[in-house]
Amino acid sequence: MDMCTTDAMLVIYGQLAKTINTLRNTKNISAAIVGGANPPPTAFLSYSWESEEHKNWVRALSTRLRNDGINAKLDQWHAVPGDQLPQFMEREIRENDYVLIICTPHYRKKSDDRTGGVGYEGDVMTAEVYLSKNDRKYIPILAKGEWNEASPSWLRGKYGIDLRDGSDFQRGYDDLITTIHGTRAAPPPIGSKPLGKKATPAPYVAPISSPVSVTASSKSLPSDPAEPLKILGVIVDEVTEPNLDGTPGSALYRVPFKLSKKPSSLWSDLFIQTWNRPPRFTSMHRPGIATVTGNKIILDGTTIEEVERYHRDTLVLCVRVANEEEAKVLERRRREAELQKSNIADHKGNVQDVANKLKFD
Numbered sequence: 001m002d003m004c005t006t007d008a009m010l011v012i013y014g015q016l017a018k019t020i021n022t023l024r025n026t027k028n029i030s031a032a033i034v035g036g037a038n039p040p041p042t043a044f045l046s047y048s049w050e051s052e053e054h055k056n057w058v059r060a061l062s063t064r065l066r067n068d069g070i071n072a073k074l075d076q077w078h079a080v081p082g083d084q085l086p087q088f089m090e091r092e093i094r095e096n097d098y099v100l101i102i103c104t105p106h107y108r109k110k111s112d113d114r115t116g117g118v119g120y121e122g123d124v125m126t127a128e129v130y131l132s133k134n135d136r137k138y139i140p141i142l143a144k145g146e147w148n149e150a151s152p153s154w155l156r157g158k159y160g161i162d163l164r165d166g167s168d169f170q171r172g173y174d175d176l177i178t179t180i181h182g183t184r185a186a187p188p189p190i191g192s193k194p195l196g197k198k199a200t201p202a203p204y205v206a207p208i209s210s211p212v213s214v215t216a217s218s219k220s221l222p223s224d225p226a227e228p229l230k231i232l233g234v235i236v237d238e239v240t241e242p243n244l245d246g247t248p249g250s251a252l253y254r255v256p257f258k259l260s261k262k263p264s265s266l267w268s269d270l271f272i273q274t275w276n277r278p279p280r281f282t283s284m285h286r287p288g289i290a291t292v293t294g295n296k297i298i299l300d301g302t303t304i305e306e307v308e309r310y311h312r313d314t315l316v317l318c319v320r321v322a323n324e325e326e327a328k329v330l331e332r333r334r335r336e337a338e339l340q341k342s343n344i345a346d347h348k349g350n351v352q353d354v355a356n357k358l359k360f361d
Contacts, residue, residue, distance in 0.1 A: 041180050044073040044092040046125070047102035047143075048110055048118050057143065058102055061163070068177050086120060093124050098137055098180055101125075103151050103160070104144040111152035126154050139176070147283060162283040174248040185249045185301055187291070228323040229267065231315060232258045235296065239304065255307055257297045257315065263322075266329060268292035271322040278318055284310040290318075 043065060047058045055076065062072040073096055079088050093099055101107075110118035125138060140151055140160035147160065161172045178184045235256040243250040263271070275290040289301040302311060 040069050040071045041098065041182075042071040042073060042096040043098040043100050043180060044096040045100045045102060046093075046118070046121050048104065048107040048116075050104065050106040054104070054143070061102075061141075064173075065177070065180075070177065070180050085117065089117065089121050090124055093121065093128060098139060099125060100176075101138060101140050101152075101155065102143050103140050103147070103155070105149050106144075108150050108152050111154075122152060122154065139179070141176070142283065157277055159285065159287045160283070168284075178248040183248065185252065187300055227260070228327075229263055229319060230260045231297065231319060232260055234258075234304070234307070242303075249301065252301045252303060254298055254300045255302055255304055257299075259295045259297060262295040263292060264326070267322050267326045270325045270329075271297070271318055274318040274321045274325075275314070278314055279321070280317060281314055282310045285314060286311075 065072040111122040
């Protein structure tokens with residue numbers, strides 16, 4: 001330290017109190033504690049320079065993220081004259097914890113046509129996804145237009161966040177920062193099976209308005225198909241209450257739905273897979289919140305209003321797909337079993353025929 005000829009700043013990540021206090025008392029050195037035990041999460045914003053208004057919108061979003069404890073990286077701040085821009089883009093995409101893809105119709109065209117900086121970033125990102133399999137690193141953000149006209153083709157089917165002006169911006173923004181900070185609501189622990197409790201009255205189930213009977217195609221059903229599953233309604237008595245403590249997501253709660261019967265584990269897995277990646281969904285769809293237990297589907301992290309406006313149709317669609325896919329799997333298993341049985345019979349018959357021909361005298 002005696003060799004320092006000018007004032008210096010040493011930035012320390014951690015809680016080394018003794019060392020920090022020593023440095024504070026050392027001449028010509030100011031010690032700063034940054035980020036506690038760990039540095040803040042980082043996020044690079046990929047967007048198109050389509051207008052000054054849009055550039056300002058992206059810069060404002062980046063500023064807000066930084067104010068909320070996220071080290072947002074933006075070319076407007078971090079790229080300077082003389083930098084190799086392709087190298088800058090590759091480094092930021094590779095080294096940041098998250099890449100936020102600001103989707104607009106103009107961005108989609110550039111990305112799908114692989115033109116300009118957006119096209120180059122698209123090449124880098126798709127290669128990274130293929131090699132690292134880290135899909136959750138790349139989060140689509142809807143800034144303009146609709147998803148079908150603003151999202152590049154390689155992002156189709158991903159869970160995105162709607163931050164358009166006039167949308168429910170705060171809900172989407174809370175979803176974004178809780179994801180980046182890793183503070184999304186976790187499912188409650190599973191308790192032990194209760195013993196010796198008296199039977200309680202069945203909970204009230206409110207039927208969903210205009211119920212849709214969900215059936216599988218008769219062509220894909222096994223020879224003796226069971227009745228396809230359908231949702232009977234919301235189990236009103238088991239809807240939980242929101243915490244409303246001011247933390248992100250505290251306005252959300254659990255909404256259970258009663259099924260017409262207890263599904264198989266195969267059906268449950270198919271339903272959850274379909275819910276997480278449905279063939280059709282709204283901008284308010286929430287992957288990862290659905291579970292199946294007993295004869296119930298539970299959405300843990302939503303509201304009854306969201307169910308009415310957004311999730312009801314997706315639930316019906318996912319039940320239908322799970323019914324159809326289960327029927328296909330069962331039919332395939334039945335045919336495989338019949339083929340195996342036939343092969344065994346043929347084998348035994350062949351063994352018997354050859355054995356009858358063998359003479360040992």
